[in-house]
Amino acid sequence: MxxxxxxxxxxxxxxxxxxxxxxxxxxxxxxxxxxxxxxxxxxxxxxxxxxxxxxxxxxxxxxxxxxxxxxxxxxxxxxxxxxxxxxxxxxxxxxxxxxxxxxxxxxxxxxxxxxxxxxxxxxxxPFVPSPSRREGLQVLVFGDPQVKSGADVGYFERDIIEPLMQDAAIDSGHGFGALYFDGLAGDLGLSLGDIVDDTLSLYPGMIAATTRLGVPWLHVAGNHDLDLAAASDADSLATFRHYFGPDAFAWEEPEATFIVLDDVIHLPAGRPAYIGGLRDDQFAFLDAYLPTVARDRLLVLAVHIPLFDTGGRETFRAADRTRLFQRLAKFPNVLVLSAHSHVQQHVRHGAEAGWPGATPLHEYNVGASCGAFWSGAPDPTGIPDATMADGTPNGFARLRVAPGGGYGLSWHPARLKPGNPARTQAMHLHAPRVLRQGAYPAWGVYANVYMGEADSRVEYRVDGGPWQPMRRVQQPDPLLLAENVRDDASPALRGFDRSPEARPSSHLWRGALPTDLPAGPHRVEVRAFDRWQGEQRAEIAYRLDVAADGDARATR
The missing domain is CATH 2.60.40 (Immunoglobulin-like)
Incomplete structure (x- = not known):
């Protein structure tokens, strides 16, 4: 002690x-x-x-x-x-x-x-680790489950919880023992806010669903977890506290210290009615608690609203961010986990953002478990497509923390259709099915690499040829654009809500498809080098056809 x-x-x-x-x-x-x-x-x-x-x-x-x-x-x-x-x-x-x-x-x-x-x-x-716990702490991370109805709670349970229960290893090495928590899917769980979508009566159902995993689970408050009729920020989390307890607290594991903070400031008369930020009492807690925290492990800050601003306006109060950064910079290993945006992205805060640390602060803005609010056409089991606006499939993240402060991250799509090599845990590919042989090579293969960052190395090759670099592009995912077109063309609603309008993705790469190859099918392989998971691969095919009418018009 x-x-x-x-x-x-x-x-x-x-x-x-x-x-x-x-x-x-x-x-x-x-x-x-x-x-x-x-x-x-x-x-x-x-x-x-x-x-x-x-x-x-x-x-x-x-x-x-x-x-x-x-x-x-x-x-x-x-x-x-x-x-x-x-x-x-x-x-x-x-x-x-x-x-x-x-x-x-x-x-x-x-x-x-x-x-x-x-x-x-x-x-x-007393905590007694099993042998496999020596490999590190396994944390499940849910961003924005955000259910608005009993039907959504059912989607969450069938789409996220039950597959995790089925995939859990026989012994994950959590070391808790049957007297405490007996979950096999991980050692700890985090839900990063927006547990519900303003319908606070759904809290008991969400707790019952999540605790089926048998994992100690911590909850962050989100802007859709507020008592909207509250007259002040101080009163806005009364219902949340009734079910989940404190909205600011800490939790320690041998490999990491977790600090959970409500960073939603309720503004009853505002438009919008909230802004990201921290309260004075939270800074008082940090000032009292941080001096007791061990420096030889990872410090994880879990919040809902990202610390970076979005949409060209202040979405997190700059003064609060400065005060927070000053406190976090004293620690050698820090990771920020946020949600709220319903896209997936990594932000490295540097000096230009006011971060005073020697190396950039990593903020992982985690994708949503509900994806795009449980929207989109349902699959054969009735679960909505739920793809996010940047093309990331809904799902959950895993954080693996090693002794000494090192960590790894991965994204896990909720549903992967077996036998489709163009969709893997790490990425999905999109390419035209057929091109004219000899056409101008204006068409490409796209790789949406879910954990990709600006410096990620992504390459492709055709028919086993040499690997070539793919170019990172800031544009909408063509796979989601095609879904938007299907929604537009449908004379009736294809689901409760249509898929979101595709917006530029921060983790999309493109490679031009050659058309000067022999007529027939061609295999495209893509590999991405993930900084935590290593080399990841996917593949897709396209076909070159000779123009049926023998048209000999010159190409562009």
């Missing part, structure tokens, strides 16, 4: 700010203990745990030698325990991690008028 010197220093801050919020304390003070037998109760010689961080999202307190803390919790400001890397938490009754206390979390049987009961104890069991 932490040193005694640090305990004293942080306690001196924490004990000055323990007055209950205006709404009254749901519980006050409590215990963090080592649950050695896994029954959730402090039995016999099970000791209190010293030096565990407890916070109300503004101040932090470290538990005393007997595991006790003095902080109060309320519905307006839940308190949470920062799960230490050395231990694991039990699940609450709904399957989410039992890491917070709020309304209804006091000890049963407490008495006394106007006296808040003690908070239920936090039970932490």
């Amino acid at each position: 932490r040193s005694l010197t640090l305990i004293i220093a942080v306690l001196s801050l924490a004990f000055t700010a323990h007055a209950a919020p205006a709404g009254g304390a749901a519980c006050a003070g409590g215990m963090v203990f080592e649950d050695r037998n896994g029954n959730g109760r402090q039995d016999g010689a099970e000791p209190g745990l010293q030096g565990v961080v407890v916070s109300d999202g503004r101040t932090v307190e470290l538990t005393a030698a007997d595991g006790r803390y003095r902080m109060s919790a309320s519905a307006e400001r839940p308190l949470f325990v920062v799960k230490p890397a050395t231990h694991v938490l039990r699940a609450r009754g709904n399957g989410l991690p039992d890491h917070w206390r709020g309304a209804g979390d006091g000890l049963v049987g407490a008495t006394g008028d106007n006296v808040a009961p003690p908070c239920r104890p936090f039970a932490l069991a």
